[in-house]
Amino acid sequence: MHLPLSSWLERIQENHPDKIELGLERCADVWNRMGCPRPAPKTFTVAGTNGKGSTIAGIESALLHLGRRVGCYTSPHLLRFEERVRVNGQDSDEKSIIQGFEAVETARENTRLTYFEFVTLAAIWTLYQARLDVAILEVGLGGRLDAVNIIDADVAVITAIGIDHQEFLGNDRESIGYEKSGIMRSGQTVICSDRQPPDSVFTVANDLNARLIRIGADFEVSRDISPGPDHWNYYFADESVDFPVPARTPHLAENLAGALTAVITSEAGLQDQLQALANVVASSRVKGRLEQVGSKPQIILDVGHNPLAAEAIREFLIPRQKLNCIAVLAMLRDKDAEGVVSILGNVVTRWHCAGLSGSRGQSGPDLEKRVRTVLPDAELESHQDVSAAIRTAMAEAGVDDTILIFGSFLTVEQATRYFQNVE
Numbered sequence: 134m135h136l137p138l139s140s141w142l143e144r145i146q147e148n149h150p151d152k153i154e155l156g157l158e159r160c161a162d163v164w165n166r167m168g169c170p171r172p173a174p175k176t177f178t179v180a181g182t183n184g185k186g187s188t189i190a191g192i193e194s195a196l197l198h199l200g201r202r203v204g205c206y207t208s209p210h211l212l213r214f215e216e217r218v219r220v221n222g223q224d225s226d227e228k229s230i231i232q233g234f235e236a237v238e239t240a241r242e243n244t245r246l247t248y249f250e251f252v253t254l255a256a257i258w259t260l261y262q263a264r265l266d267v268a269i270l271e272v273g274l275g276g277r278l279d280a281v282n283i284i285d286a287d288v289a290v291i292t293a294i295g296i297d298h299q300e301f302l303g304n305d306r307e308s309i310g311y312e313k314s315g316i317m318r319s320g321q322t323v324i325c326s327d328r329q330p331p332d333s334v335f336t337v338a339n340d341l342n343a344r345l346i347r348i349g350a351d352f353e354v355s356r357d358i359s360p361g362p363d364h365w366n367y368y369f370a371d372e373s374v375d376f377p378v379p380a381r382t383p384h385l386a387e388n389l390a391g392a393l394t395a396v397i398t399s400e401a402g403l404q405d406q407l408q409a410l411a412n413v414v415a416s417s418r419v420k421g422r423l424e425q426v427g428s429k430p431q432i433i434l435d436v437g438h439n440p441l442a443a444e445a446i447r448e449f450l451i452p453r454q455k456l457n458c459i460a461v462l463a464m465l466r467d468k469d470a471e472g473v474v475s476i477l478g479n480v481v482t483r484w485h486c487a488g489l490s491g492s493r494g495q496s497g498p499d500l501e502k503r504v505r506t507v508l509p510d511a512e513l514e515s516h517q518d519v520s521a522a523i524r525t526a527m528a529e530a531g532v533d534d535t536i537l538i539f540g541s542f543l544t545v546e547q548a549t550r551y552f553q554n555v556e
Contacts, residue, residue, distance in 0.1 A: 138227045141234045142214060149248045155278035155301060160250045164257070164283050166240040172204060172260035172268035176284055177395060180272040180313045181292025183441045184326065184388040188292050189269050190417040191392025196267050197222055198413045199400070204260040206253070206281070207271040211421055211546050218256050220263045233259040249273055253280040275302050277315020288399050289316045289343075290324045292388055294331060295441030296469070306331040317343045322398050326391030346394060354390035356383070367411055369394055374408045378415045382423070382448040389414050421545040423449050426552055429532040434548055435539040438468045443476040446539065450480050456533040461522045461548070462504070463487040464540040466495035470503045473540075481537065483512040483529075487522035489543050497522070519547040 136144065164170075177192055179185050189205055196203045202221060210216035218225035233255030237246075246254070253273070260268050270286070272279045275298070294310050302309045310331035317323050319341045325334060326348045338345040346352065352369035354376055365386050367376040376393075378386045393414045397403050403410065418424075423446070424434045431453070437446055450458060460481040464470045474484070484504055488497040497515035505513055516522040519538070526536050538548045 136231070138214065138231055141231060145234070145248055145251050149246050149251050152247065153249070153274060153301060154247050155275065157278060157280070157283055159244055159246055160254060160280045161283050163237065163240050163244050163246065163254055166242070167236055167254070167258060170258055170261035172206070172257050172270065172284065173265035175267045175287050175399065177267070177269045177288045177290060177399070178272060178281060178284065178286035178316045179269065179290045179292065180276040180279075180316045181290075181327070182295040182297050182309070182313075182439065183437070183445065184292035184384060184391075185271050186419040186422055187385055187388040187417070188290055188326070188392045188395075189271055190419045191389045191414040192269050192290075192395055193219070193222065194413045194417040195393065195396040195410045198410060199396075199403075199406070201266040202264070203267050203269065204263050204265040205269045205271075206256040206260060208249070208252070208273055209542050211542060211549060217252070218259050220260070220265070225259055229259050229262065230255065232262065233257075250280045257284065272313075272316060274298055275309075275312035275315065277312050279315075282316055285318050286316055286321065288322050288324065288395050289318065290391060290395050291316070291327065291330070291334065292391065293327045293384065293441055294334075295439055297439040297441075300467075307333045310334045311337065314338070317341050319343065322346065322395075324391050324395045324398070326387050328387070346398060348387055348390060348394075352390060352394045354378075354386045356386070365415075367393060369397065372404065372407055374411045376411050376415050382445045384445040384448065385423075389417065392417075421542070421549075424545075426549075427536070430527075430530040430534040430536055432536045432538070432552075434545045435537070436542045436545045437539050438464055438473070438541045440469060440472040440476055443473040446537070447477055447480055450477075450535065450537070453535070456531060457482040458535045458537055459483045459485065459526045459530055461485045461487060461519065461526050461536065461538040461544075462500065462540045463489050463497075463519050463522070463544040463547075464495070464500060465489060465493040465543075466499070467493055468541070470500060470540075471507045474504050475507050478508050478511065481511075484508070484514070485522040485526050486513065486515045487519045487544070488515075488517050489519075489541065491543075494543075519544055520551050523548060523551050
């Protein structure tokens with residue numbers, strides 16, 4: 134079936150439901166018929182509520198520095214589907230992804246797959262065809278029953294665990310931690326960059342006899358302000374090196390420390406390269422995560438959509454507080470908007486609530502009502518879409534103000550396109 138990528142995406146979207154349907158049986162059946170391709174001889178799997186993107190970027194940067202041939206699968210994308218699959222730091226090409234789609238469609242037979250399952254199998258095939266040394270896979274939701282978990286990881290990484298996707302993962306951190314811990318494998322290494330992981334993480338690791346390496350117990354990162362505000366120290370296995378993470382949030386430093394630990398525990402003989410690896414990991418970046426796209430006024434984009442992400446945004450904004458902070462907020466209706474705005478209520482001076490389309494979207498006025506239940510005295514205004522909200526925010530902002538645009542990947546996608554068109 135010789136179709137362009139756009140037609141393939143339309144076909145998959147039309148024929149395979151976009152809803153979440155957890156479980157590995159369907160995916161595993163198709164994967165078996167594809168020949169059980171492993172994306173690479175060595176695989177890292179990364180799960181967590183927040184911090185997966187920066188952790189994957191750190192691991193990828195370090196492995197590329199070591200000369201490995203590295204592939205990544207992440208989701209969702211911001212602007213182009215090809216962003217989801219990277220090979221040696223570059224987005225995959227359309228032809229390779231189409232070949233992955235064709236392989237899944239051929240092997241699928243009559244098995245029904247969700248959109249995410251279809252795409253994940255195609256990504257695994259694409260990485261397999263790239264003849265990699267190492268693959269890094271991001272878990273889409275949870276861990277135990279996520280499609281990515283058909284692959285047995287050599288190294289599992291669990292980032293910060295918070296409350297999100299409760300309808301699928303449970304209403305407390307213990308339940309969610311259990312689901313995230315499903316990426317662990319018997320006797321293998323697990324890196325945990327959550328400072329206070331739920332007990333379920335320890336229980337699963339113990340049951341599997343996995344080697345659990347934790348921040349705060351086995352490795353550490355701490356700020357050292359004596360050389361300057363951007364300096365941290367990293368400690369692991371009696372080794373200590375400078376860790377020059379730009380002073381954004383402690384969460385970022387912890388995520389990147391987890392990434393560095395994952396790399397140096399996966400390969401022997403890296404002691405002499407530890408400082409160089411720390412420098413490379415600390416300089417890695419992810420688009421759409423506390424991304425500054427303007428200076429006068431300061432404009433910040435962030436995909437954060439849960440209270441844990443809001444805490445990281447708040448930690449970033451407080452030391453950089455300008456005269457006013459004007460927020461453009463657009464969130465899916467199944468997200469905890471009330472929890473997010475309650476954390477940022479004393480940082481943001483004015484809110485512009487924008488609508489998002491789609492089956493999970495909500496209008497600007499509906500979001501404004503939700504924000505007002507938490508911040509009844511706040512300055513609030515609603516807009517049809519993100520572009521309209523940005524135009525208003527830009528018109529009222531002074532050169533010494535901050536405009537924060539956040540709430541979802543869709544929000545950042547629309548904001549990125551807005552500024553590209555303006556330029």
